[in-house]
Amino acid sequence: MAETTAKATLDDIVFANRNKAYGAYTLRKDYPRTVARALLIGAVIFTLATLSPTIINALSSDNADEQAMVEVDLMKLPPPPIDPNEPPPPPPPPVELPKVNTVKFLPPEVKPDEEVPEETPPPAVEELKEAVAAEKTQEGDPNAEEVIVAPEETAGPTKVEVAVEAPAPKEDEVFTVVEQQPEFTGGMAALSSYLSKNLRYPAAAQRANVSGRVFVSFVVNTDGSIQDVQVLKGLGFGTDEEATRVVKAMPKWKPGKQSGRPVRVKYNLPINFQLE
Structure with missing residues (x-):
């Protein structure tokens, strides 16, 4: 009987000869475990609240690193600056157009009888089929295409500016x-x-x-x-x-x-x- 009394807790002594099933006894008996559980949960929440800025900064830095990796189109990069000390690049060589076959045929010109040279017969029609009339006769590339430049005298009329006088305003307007x-x-x-x-x-x-x-x-x-x-x-x-x-x-x-x-x-x- 003495051993049983030694093992009895304070709650057992307080609720001796009382209705333990009412609820107060259970609350007092489970109180230490409830307090320990509340302290543990509060400590976890406090730790998370303290470390949340560090976690957020770490996550944002990772996202910034991912966003920093952007593909760059090399074709859209601006050209490098020009060094004024460097000499300019040489101009491209002139493009030589292929020569065409020409036959000497000068247009008629009025001159005195003393200055008239010896009569040169005009080129035949067969010669003009494979050549172009020019100031001199030369051999050209048979694959060259003939380029015909219109003389300045045959150019179309230029635009003429016409001044249009604005109508006079009405007196009652x-x-x-x-x-x-x-x-x-x-x-x-x-x-x-x-x-x-x-x-x-x-x-x-x-x-x-x-x-x-x-x-x-x-x-x-x-x-x-x-x-x-x-x-x-x-x-x-x-x-x-x-x-x-x-x-x-x-x-x-x-x-x-x-x-x-x-x-x-x-x-x-x-x-x-x-x-x-």
């Missing part, structure tokens, strides 16, 4: 894009100065704290006068009417030109209303 755009007298700086001096901020827009741009469209006539003033995009509160008034009161512009002639041009102008 309104252009949107021209070679020379209309311009306010004095340039954009003078236009900005004119707007800053003559533009009045409407009281309704000031009370409503309205600011922004009003886009106005108008036509600059051939004499520089302003016509057909329209508001493309407005802000309201009196700003549209003020922008229209200022544009209509502008002095004459420099008219736009097309083909060197003044034409009517439609012009878009943004007018800025900004509270200070």
